[in-house]
Amino acid sequence: MxxxxxxxxxxxxxxxxxxxxxxxxxxxxxxxxxxxxxxxxxxxxxxxxxxxxxxxxxxxxxxxxxxxxxxxxxxxxxxxxxxxxxxxxxxxxxDGPGATAPGLGGPEQRVLTPLTAFNEMAALEAAGREGWQLVRYGPLYHVVEASDRRWEYRRVPMAFGPRHRRMEAEGWTPVGAGVFPWRYYKRPLDDAADDQAR
CATH class of the missing domain: 1.20.58 (Methane Monooxygenase Hydroxylase; Chain G, domain 1)
Structure with a gap:
């Protein structure tokens, strides 16, 4: 082709x-x-x-x-x-973080940007280890909020309904409605966040 x-x-x-x-x-x-x-x-x-x-x-x-x-x-x-x-x-x-990234508000928040499909999960993993919880996202950015817990994240294709139901049964929470073609999930871990990492 x-x-x-x-x-x-x-x-x-x-x-x-x-x-x-x-x-x-x-x-x-x-x-x-x-x-x-x-x-x-x-x-x-x-x-x-x-x-x-x-x-x-x-x-x-x-x-x-x-x-x-x-x-x-x-x-x-x-x-x-x-x-x-x-x-x-x-x-x-x-297109671009300047056009789509939201303003920050509420509790301590930060924007992870610029992100790509290839680096966003590593950025979320690092933020989750430091106690940052994903609260919203869009193309090229994720907004995370300070939390007293560590977090883990998953990104799955939108089309897989049974997988979404299984993940939710395992304690994963969907974040937002998804950005085509992905849907994002978060789950708190049992250990507390390291405040010094922030």
């Missing part, structure tokens, strides 16, 4: 069919209503709008993750089929 063709044609078809299936299959009785009820087409329109909004959000998050993984705007543009400048104009407003 070439740089521009990162998915084979069968994968492309399965993704398209999966989106169509979700739009038609999730709203109760939508597909059947299209055979007999003109109002069903308005429900189809509403479901398609939700699907398009979600696809747009996933695309924005995927671009942010690609940038966080070190890919250039040129590479992002090639995959999207647009110029580097067009990709940057469309997605740059949400």
């Amino acid at each position: 070439s740089d521009e063709q990162l998915l084979d044609p069968a994968e492309d078809v399965r993704i398209r069919e999966g989106i169509a299936h979700a739009v038609l299959g999730v709203p109760d009785g939508l597909a059947e209503s299209l055979e007999r009820d003109p109002a069903g087409f308005l429900r189809l329109l509403a479901a398609s709008r939700v699907g398009a909004e979600e696809s747009s959000r996933l695309l924005r998050e995927a671009v942010q993750q690609a940038r966080a993984a070190g890919h250039s705007w040129d590479a992002v543009g090639r995959v999207l089929g647009v110029s580097r400048q067009a990709a940057q104009q469309r997605f740059a407003a949400k």
